[in-house]
Amino acid sequence: MKKKIIIIICLAILLLIFLYFRCIYGWYEFKFYKETPREYISNTIVTKKDYSTDSTAIVHQIKGFVKNHQESFYSEENDGSTQIILDTILYSPDHKKIAAFIISKNSTTKQLMPDKKNKWYYNATCYLGTKQQNSLILSWIGPNYTSNDVESISKRIRNYYLKQKSSNTQNNKDNYNIDDIRYWSKSIDWENLEHNRKMQKDFEEEKLRNPENVYDPNDKK
Structure with a gap:
């Protein structure tokens, strides 16, 4: 009986360690990646x-x-x-x-x-x-x-x-x-790449048509 209790406690500790690294650190060091x-x-x-x-x-x-x-x-x-x-x-x-x-x-x-x-x-x-x-x-x-x-x-x-x-x-x-x-x-x-490029193109065109309506953080004051 005592042996079973020790085994259960050890398994519980291992589970807690797993959840800790999985949730807090993302389990990066121990994760098996898909090759x-x-x-x-x-x-x-x-x-x-x-x-x-x-x-x-x-x-x-x-x-x-x-x-x-x-x-x-x-x-x-x-x-x-x-x-x-x-x-x-x-x-x-x-x-x-x-x-x-x-x-x-x-x-x-x-x-x-x-x-x-x-x-x-x-x-x-x-x-x-x-x-x-x-x-x-x-x-x-x-x-x-x-x-x-x-x-x-x-x-x-x-x-x-x-x-x-x-x-x-x-x-x-x-x-x-x-x-x-x-x-x-x-x-x-x-x-996603094509979508972002289209958005950037639309932004640049709008900037040319209506510059007063567009804020560009890259513009130098």
């Missing part, structure tokens, strides 16, 4: 020339976002001294769509509460892009991660998009990792 099925893993290959050309175009466009405080770089901490690191580019099978993992590097002196133990801090996020003729249009989809270690944040953004994304129970419509060939045609990310 992309082998038959759906994307093995898209691009030439070094195309990768280099796209890298240049992506970094150039991202620097424009930094300068104008657009997309994920809306914060004032992003300025001319912000360094951009292009971590990875992933391609759709037809090469018409891309996903880019972007890491920005800033001095900790820019923080509201500067970290005196570290000189730099890094932000990582993801941008999706579509190629139209000779142009590449990028849009931010997130999420954002912050760290004082560039290798750690690189692993974190990769882990999310290559493992964790398909395990996101908060969005049942989006159950594909980014290395899944189905992601490029079936993910809700692309639908």
